Amino acid sequence: MNPEELQYAKTHEWVAVAETDGEKIATLGISAFAVEALTDLVYIDLPEVGKQVTAGEPFCEVESVKAVSDIYAPVDGEVVAVNEALPDALETLGSDPYGAGWIAKLKISSEAGLGELMDHAAYEKQCSEEAH
């Protein structure tokens, strides 16, 4: 996916929303900036399919040699798919964070959270401020 066309949360998740069979599905991952900041990753705890998530609440976590970090749900919804290959190939998060490094797909039940997301330019600005 083209990072410039994605939407971003303040907490560094990227989101792509697509409509399939009348249902809105959000695909979610973490940004290249987040992967870089987390340093070397050692573990990801994927959520279970069927789990209900709430916008702004953590729903899975990723662990690096530095710390364990929460991944926050950008919208209310239900986990409908997870990237099963990811735990054994964490390097994918670094090499292709916006493609093969996707983490989960959520069936959106309320779009309220989407309004909080930033476009690529605004997110870039946030990152450059954080890096300082």
Next chain:
Amino acid sequence: MRNTRDTQSLFELSRPGRRAARLPACDVPEREITDLLPADAVRQAPPELPELSEPQIIRHFVNLSTQNMSVDTHFYPLGSCTMKYNPKRNERAAAMPGFAELHPYQDESTLQGMLAILYEMQEMLQEISGLPACSLQPAAGAQGEFTALLVAAAYFQDLGETRTKILVPDNAHGTNPASAVMAGFEAVTVQTSAAGYVDMEDLAAKLDEQVAVLMITNPSTLGLFEPNMQQIAEQVHAVGGLVYLDGANMNAILGITQPGAFGVDMQHYNPHKTFSGPHGGGGPGAGPICVTEKLAPYLPAPIIVKELRVAKELRVASCESRERKESRVTSCESREQATAAHNPQLATRNSKLPYFRLDTNRPKSIGRVRAFFGNVGVLLRAYVYIRTHGPAGLRRVAENAVLNANYLLSRVQHILPVPQGNRCMHEFVASASELKRQQNISAMDLAKRLLDYGYHAPTVYFPLTVPEAMMIEPTESEGKETLDAFAETLFRITEESAELLHEAPHTTPVSRPDEVRAARQPVLVWNG
């Protein structure tokens, strides 16, 4: 020269049949092992233990020990850990047979010296914190946090209130949210501002009557004294919550202010940090807690209490119990006379003398959190430290710790800027962000290279709120020369090539372990 032959693993050094000790022939009737143990508990083959001679074992461990960095051998500015010098008089006192050979199952009346010291320790910790009750039981700082949160839970249960949340600022030690969850609460993060202080708006948004406790580290992990502390405490109290102080950074405020005076309801101490008990290898830690009067009934039992007993009763009681223990007949009267001759105080009949008792009759107590009276070895060392400094001396400890940190900050900030400003308490958090951007030198590279120059590295990448963080705490133990030399070394490292630094350390037996592989594919057994 470093001896690397003898520091190979014990398995590599092993040769079949080599022994450090040979046991004499068995002089009691032998029985088959299968008569004594169930079949599934009996191994099929002997364990493959390394086989070595005694000199080999000694040489192995002594050589390994010389590769350690310690406060006794190196400057050790490990932020948040307060690696101050551990005075050797602490060790001498703790090794005295009257302390070292006590057994906690001895009769209370024969433990009076130790109990007197522990009682005084409770009193001194109460005075330093400005909180009137103390438990010495918790075995480490994190257990102190956990214990205090259980005390809080028992207090709210007694009030008939159900509170579910614990607020923790985002730059807290990781043990804070962990303790909250272990104690059955939900940990809720409170943001800190760019200046490094609690974000008052975020606090107000998260404070409600579900909040049991706010856990705060003050001075914070950024080495800053929270300017809104009083207001924060008032707001937490206004919703009926309690304020917990993570006492890791007490070294900065000893004798200057008391947590009880700035609104704290409970706190722990890290005697191995603040009061120079050794860290790690020298023995276990300790995490005593102090609390306000209203929380005192819930403290772990037993608490050591002081009573005044009539001299005669005391003598007879202690004499009888001694006789019972030693199962030998001694005339109580003659002992009494002998003791009286040595201690004129005892000679006055019917005068009242202090007696220290373990008070277990505390119906609201949360119970024990640790066997016996806590890790008394560390508490004893801390007691010696506090008594040898005295109140004025402890205040000078804090003043010099703060002075040293500010001096070092002023010496390194041109190469390692401190995002939270140019003043600090006992430690500061510098950032290697600029260095990383301009010269591709990270905090990790600096830390690893410092080892080559004979310095223990500062704490790196914590707190997470500062990118490329280096948390530097020189402590009061160091002189100006050490601080100057350290600052100059840091500067010299920044002039070195990035390639050299990425490969550092160059002088240690192992350079950079592969942390990712160690975490993802750990090899936990020796495979020859």
